[in-house]
Amino acid sequence: MKLIINEFDRVKKFLSDLDEYSLVYHKDSDGVCSAVLLSKFLGTPKVVSPNDLPGIGITDMLVNSINSTKKIIFTDLPVDQTSYDKIKRETLIIDHHIPKTNLNKVSNKFIHVNPRFSDPNAYYPASYIVYKISEPLGMDVKKCSWISAVGVIGDHGEKTCKDVIEDAIRDHGIDRNDLNFLSNIIESSKGVKGMSGISEAYQIFLNAESPKDVLESKLIGYYHKYQKEINQLISDFRYHSEFFPETDSYLYEIKSRYNITSVLSTKISEEMPDSAVFVYKVRDYLFISARCQTGRINVGKLMEKLSEGIGSGGGHPQAAAATIPKKHIEEFMERLRKYLEGIQSV
Ligand SMILES: [Mn+2]
Structure with missing residues (x-):
């Protein structure tokens, strides 16, 4: 099975004249990694934020702030399940959740990429879709295969996205455990510091040249705090x-x-x-x-x-x-x- 992107030509056009844009990503490992890949390939967004309500929700305040830029990109977020009528700009949505509405049919300001439109059972995390879209656009994706692989692992997509995992292992001297660990680091940052932890993880992955830069960052501190808390709670669970x-x-x-x-x-x-x-x-x-x-x-x-x-x-x-x-x-x-x-x- 191969990933099919129906809207590829529209995506290409959208990205070809992108000067300032906003980027909103899901606050989990796949969301962070797909946002980091986009930022590395397209240049730093003017406004960038994880979604700021529980689950997939977004506040009106965040919508107002992204409406201030010419273009908007959402990644790993089912925008079709939010109040998308408040979005005023040309918007690219890269998603893999089960869709409720195909926004391509709602308005031509939306470019809605979701592999499930052509195959309802397709399972490709957003980090994989970004990687696969960027490659034919001439981006230097191999350098970032490890970031895509971390997002894929975070969303349990290793079966359908084997090629990017293999790229990462071959090109960056890491193994599956390292990828798992890197994904856990992102989840721990969220666990310990909430939205600001997720933003920190985004920034550190964005500045990282290699996995080593992440492994030497302060995110490791969050990981250890989080593990310690989990272990304490597991033993408390046994008694209480x-x-x-x-x-x-x-x-x-x-x-x-x-x-x-x-x-x-x-x-x-x-x-x-x-x-x-x-x-x-x-x-x-x-x-x-x-x-x-x-x-x-x-x-x-x-x-x-x-x-x-x-x-x-x-x-x-x-x-x-x-x-x-x-x-x-x-x-x-x-x-x-x-x-x-x-x-x-x-
Ligand atoms: Mn996600």
Whole structure:
């Protein structure tokens, strides 16, 4: 299977007269790496930012600020699932999430690149798409193959994007573990410092000539802090989680300054794949992360059902999440407990 870019000629034209532009990227490893590649190939953007709301959301303030430049590029963000009508400029969207709307058909100011338009099952992270688009445009991509590979690994795309992983390993003297580590460094920067950590990661990767420059940067400090926190929370989980034998489930309230809920629930559930693991954190709202690696309990459906009418929830059968506003937390926890105790099925 090969990556097909339907809009290649329009992308080429868009990029050929690009003087000032804004760049908005998803705040994860693939988002950062694809944004770094674009910035290296196209020159530094005038405005650059990770998306600034939870998940894929973008504030009006950020939209206003990117509307001040002639052109806009989004990478690794499903702009079709945001309020795109507020975008006023010629805009290139490079994405790989499951699309809801093809923005090419909405307005000709949008160039919407998503390999799923030609093959709904295509799986190519944004860092790979950027790499593959830039190569025929005459960019020196080989020099940056390691950055593309880090993004691909971050989004678990190694099966469909083997060639870039091989390029990176061959040309930069690194192995798969290094790529994994570099991706974890980005996720840790987000975990420890949120949006500003992600921006720091972007800047450090942008200035890096080689993986070594990243490995010697202050991002390593974030990585170690994050790992330490994860290990402490895993041992705290053993003592303080609540077990529900009726459904073979664990419920745990996390108390950490870090953005760590999803990572922790994944780690724990990987050690007990048939149990269901629910990790939650209470702030201005409740955020809960649910895992069941074997899919015995379809946590995607469960989160959707439990948050019905009081919040938003959903995801995959093995991994899902929900966000509940403060006033409905009690109601949500009651529904969840009833389910976990086997009193009520959903
Ligand atoms: Mn992403």
